[in-house]
Structures are given as structure tokens and as C-alpha cells.
Amino acid sequence: MSERLNPAMRKRERWLHVLPSFLHTLKHNTSHANPTTSSKLQASLGIDDATVRAIAHELRTMGEPIGSGNRGFYYAQSADELDATIEHLQSRVNSINEILRLVRATQVRVRTEPTKSTQAQLEFAGEL
Numbered sequence: 345m346s347e348r349l350n351p352a353m354r355k356r357e358r359w360l361h362v363l364p365s366f367l368h369t370l371k372h373n374t375s376h377a378n379p380t381t382s383s384k385l386q387a388s389l390g391i392d393d394a395t396v397r398a399i400a401h402e403l404r405t406m407g408e409p410i411g412s413g414n415r416g417f418y419y420a421q422s423a424d425e426l427d428a429t430i431e432h433l434q435s436r437v438n439s440i441n442e443i444l445r446l447v448r449a450t451q452v453r454v455r456t457e458p459t460k461s462t463q464a465q466l467e468f469a470g471e472l
Contacts, residue, residue: 356402359395366399367408370419376428379416 366389374380382396391399400417403410409420411429420426 356398359391359399362389362391362395363399363402365389366396367403367419370410370417374416374418376411376418376420376425379411379413379418381416385417 366385369380369385369388382393385396386392396417400410400412409423409426411418411420411425413428413432418425420429
């Protein structure tokens with residue numbers, strides 16, 4: 345069956361077995377005051393950084409209160425403990441939105457300005 349799954353689903357299938365251990369580690373070995381780093385999760389579970397983030401994402405979509413920030417991941421024990429995570433994620437969204445705005449502005453400029461190769465051709469033809 346896995347040969348018919350799209351690449352993202354095949355990748356998910358490879359780490360799905362680690363999810364219970366990941367959740368157990370966060371529930372029983374971390375707190376808001378004592379998060380664990382991605383590198384520690386990687387070492388203890390035999391996964392890479394992208395997989396740590398993918399599993400944290402998956403657990404959040406399942407409704408688990410997975411907190412995170414610059415110091416690592418933790419299992420939030422209260423709604424208030426998710427405040428820092430919400431602020432951290434909002435900051436990332438704001439940063440991405442700013443880059444998106446700048447790239448769109450660049451796209452408009454590139455569409456309206458002649459390219460350097462076009463300018464060189466016009467200069468060579470004596471049209472500039």
C-alpha cells in the first residue's frame with residue numbers, strides 16, 4: 345500500500361511509529377520551565393530535526409498541547425503555558441509575511457523594469 349502513497353505520506357509513515365515515544369518523552373520529561381531540545385529528541389529517538397518538527401506539528405494537529413520556543417519543546421500543563429508558543433509562532437508568521445511582502449514588491453519591480461540583459465541589448469543597439 346505504501347507504494348501508492350504520495351511522497352509526504354510515505355515520509356510520515358516512516359516516523360509515525362516514533363510518535364508515541366516522542367509524546368511520552370514530552371509528557372513525562374519536560375515542562376515549560378524545563379523544555380528539551382530538538383537535538384536531545386533526535387539523539388534519544390533516532391530521528392532528524394525535520395522529523396522532530398513534523399512530529400510536533402502532527403501532535404498539535406491532534407490537539408496535544410505541545411509548547412516550543414528558542415529553548416526547545418515541552419508538554420504544556422496549562423493554557424497559559426502555551427502563551428510563549430503562540431507568541432513565538434506569531435513572530436515567525438510575521439517574519440514570513442514581511443519576506444512575502446518584499447518578494448512580491450520585487451516581483452512587481454522585475455516585471456516593470458527591463459532586465460539587465462535587455463538593457464545591455466538596448467545599449468548595444470544604441471537605443472538607450
